[in-house]
Each structure stands twice: as C-alpha cells, then as structure tokens.
Amino acid sequence: MPFPSPTLAARGLLLSLMLMLTACQPAPTQLRIQGKTMGTFYVVTVNDAFPGGEAALQREVDALLVRMNQEISTYDPGSIISRFNQGPAGEPMVIPAGMAKIVQQGIDAGQLTGGKLDVTVGPLVNLWGFGPDKRPVKRPTAEQIAKARDRVGIDKLSLTTQDGKFLLGKAIPDLYLDLSTLGEGAAADELAALLEGKGVSNYLIEVAGAVRSEGHNAKGNPWRVAIVEPSDRPGAIEDVVIPNGMALSTAGSYRNYYELDGQRYSHIIDPASGAPVTHRLVSASVITPTALEADALDTALMVMGPEPALAFAREHKLAVYLIVKTEQGFEARFSPQFAPYLQQQQP
Numbered sequence: 001m002p003f004p005s006p007t008l009a010a011r012g013l014l015l016s017l018m019l020m021l022t023a024c025q026p027a028p029t030q031l032r033i034q035g036k037t038m039g040t041f042y043v044v045t046v047n048d049a050f051p052g053g054e055a056a057l058q059r060e061v062d063a064l065l066v067r068m069n070q071e072i073s074t075y076d077p078g079s080i081i082s083r084f085n086q087g088p089a090g091e092p093m094v095i096p097a098g099m100a101k102i103v104q105q106g107i108d109a110g111q112l113t114g115g116k117l118d119v120t121v122g123p124l125v126n127l128w129g130f131g132p133d134k135r136p137v138k139r140p141t142a143e144q145i146a147k148a149r150d151r152v153g154i155d156k157l158s159l160t161t162q163d164g165k166f167l168l169g170k171a172i173p174d175l176y177l178d179l180s181t182l183g184e185g186a187a188a189d190e191l192a193a194l195l196e197g198k199g200v201s202n203y204l205i206e207v208a209g210a211v212r213s214e215g216h217n218a219k220g221n222p223w224r225v226a227i228v229e230p231s232d233r234p235g236a237i238e239d240v241v242i243p244n245g246m247a248l249s250t251a252g253s254y255r256n257y258y259e260l261d262g263q264r265y266s267h268i269i270d271p272a273s274g275a276p277v278t279h280r281l282v283s284a285s286v287i288t289p290t291a292l293e294a295d296a297l298d299t300a301l302m303v304m305g306p307e308p309a310l311a312f313a314r315e316h317k318l319a320v321y322l323i324v325k326t327e328q329g330f331e332a333r334f335s336p337q338f339a340p341y342l343q344q345q346q347p
C-alpha cells in the first residue's frame with residue numbers, strides 16, 4: 001500500500017530534484033562539468049580518473065549531446081526528427097540506432113500506458129504553446145483541438161528493421177513526432193554508457209530531471225539525490241533518494257506552465273482530451289534500471305493523475321513517488337517499491 005509522508009505534507013510543495021553535490025569537498029580525482037543542452041542543463045560528476053582529464057570529459061560529453069540534438073531536437077529544423085516530420089508519408093526514413101531506441105521506448109510506453117504517453121502528441125503540444133511554436137494568445141478552440149488530435153496516435157507511426165537498418169515511417173504526411181519527454185532520460189543513459197566505456201565506475205549524471213549514478217562520491221558514500229522544496233527557500237530539502245545504481249526521473253507540471261485568462265495551463269497534455277491536465281498531481285518520480293524508461297513513465301503518470309498513477313504503479317510493481325496538491329498543502333505518496341530508495345526509510 002502506498003502511504004503518505006506527513007512531514008512532507010506539512011512542509012509543502014516538492015517540485016524538483018537537485019543533486020547534493022555541494023556538501024562534499026571534491027577529492028583530487030573528482031571532476032565536475034556542467035552545461036546547457038536540450039533547452040535545459042546537465043551536470044556530470046566523475047569520481048574516477050577520466051582519460052584526458054576534465055577538458056576531454058567536457059569535449060566528449062558536449063559532442064554526444066550535440067549529436068543527440070541533431071537527431072531528436074524538434075527545435076532544430078535541420079535535425080533528423082524535423083526532417084522526418086517535414087517529409088512525406090509512405091517513404092520510411094533510415095534513422096540512427098540511438099534514435100530508434102528512443103522511438104521504440106516511446107512506442108512501448110505508449111502501449112503499456114494505454115496511450116497516456118504519446119510521442120505523436122506534438123501537434124497538441126504546439127497548439128497549446130509548449131513546443132517550438134509561440135504561446136497562444138487565447139485558448140485553442142474545440143475545432144482546433146479536434147483538428148490537431150486527428151494527427152495524433154502511435155498507430156500512425158512505424159519503426160521497422162531491414163538489413164540491420166532502422167526505418168521510421170508514418171501513415172499521414174503531417175504526423176509530428178515529439179521525443180522531448182524522452183530526450184533527457186536518453187541522454188543520461190548515453191552519458192552513463194560513455195563514462196563506463198572509459199572505465200569510469202563512480203559517477204553521477206543529471207540531465208534536468210533525469211539522473212543516472214553508479215558507485216560512490218568523493219567521501220566514499222553512495223550518491224544521494226535530494227528532492228527539494230520548491231518554495232522561496234533555495235535548496236530546502238524535502239526528501240533524499242539513494243538510487244544505488246538505478247535511474248531516477250521526475251516530471252512535473254509546476255515549472256513549465258503559463259496563465260491565460262486566469263487559468264493555469266501546464267505542458268503535460270492528455271492525448272485523450274487534447275488539453276493540458278487539470279488534476280492535482282504536481283510531480284511524479286520513477287526509479288527503473290534505465291533513465292529512458294523512467295523518463296517515459298514519469299510523464300505518463302503525470303497524465304494519469306494521482307489515483308490512477310498509484311494504481312498503475314501497484315499493477316506494474318513500479319517504484320513511484322508522487323506529490324499531490326491537497327486542500328492542506330502538498331502530500332507525498334509513494335509505492336512500496338520506492339520506499340527502499342528513500343534515505344529516511346533506511347536503517
């Protein structure tokens with residue numbers, strides 16, 4: 001049974017993850033780099049030697065992220081995904097293996113969640129002003145929503161293999177593939193593979209809300225990830241997670257939103273209604289072996305809303321941590337599978 005955390009409920013809103021890096025003094029081998037990517041930020045901390053040192057680490061991380069942007073950024077009109085979106089139907093496009101893996105995760109998670117996650121939801125995302133297009137000056141009409149919804153559905157997308165190549169196809173010319181919700185998790189996994197390929201076994205990676213870690217920090221302790229209070233108190237911590245080599249991803253409706261005519265619209269779109277969600281779930285965190293999978297599921301849970309999300313976690317035995325807005329403030333609810341990762345639950 002999921003159980004609420006009264007301390008959290010009392011203290012209020014939990015809204016994002018923040019890495020607890022500043023508390024420890026870097027050891028001589030510890031390297032830390034950071035930068036911007038995918039419209040957000042990344043931080044990579046390595047507690048081992050990296051061949052070529054910090055400059056090489058920065059160079060290789062940036063090159064990997066640039067390559068991923070060139071593949072899956074809908075914000076880059078020249079990217080592979082943009083060319084797919086602009087291209088005709090009926091002629092499948094050869095795409096790189098890394099991009100195919102992300103698309104496949106989108107298709108799989110879409111099927112698992114009954115279409116709550118939908119990587120073709122882009123026309124609706126753009127209509128509501130959360131994609132590369134401009135913010136709307138008034139609420140989209142029912143007719144505009146219906147028209148955008150006609151273009152949505154993973155049944156209109158196909159991913160096949162032929163002679164070792166990955167072929168991406170679409171059934172309608174104006175299908176719009178949007179992998180924004182998966183990019184950060186995919187990047188965290190690819191960065192983890194890059195580090196492990198260089199013999200690094202102690203690292204912490206954060207790409208916005210997606211976290212991968214392995215081994216220990218400079219003090220020899222397991223990496224800890226703080227869940228921070230989204231209040232005016234900078235850095236106030238609500239809960240601490242010890243991922244122990246597992247991936248952690250968080251989605252929320254609290255940061256990316258706008259107000260129009262007194263109504264708040266978040267960037268999480270329910271493909272069934274064609275509109276931003278309006279329920280009281282403000283944040284969903286998921287722990288799975290890969291950040292790509294966690295990143296797919298956290299958004300799907302955000303679409304579902306609090307009770308269905310917990311029921312889904314129970315059914316699929318997932319490690320899930322939710323923050324729900326209540327009349328009294330905010331309340332954390334987590335599945336039994338999440339409890340072992342919370343520092344407060346550990347002996």
Ligand code: FAD
Binds near residue numbers: 131184252256270
């Ligand atoms: P998440 O919960 O992980 O994802 C929410 C996003 O997924 C929404 O914003 C929407 O795009 C989409 N979505 C909403 N509902 C659904 C649904 N039901 N099913 C599937 N998807 C849904 N942003 C910029 O502002 N500028 C950039 O240059 C830029 N470049 C990017 C490049 C790449 C390669 C990627 C992957 C993203 C880029 N972004 C950019 C987008 C941005 O960084 C975030 O990915 C986006 O704001 C959502 O991430 P999140 O973690 O906040 O939310």
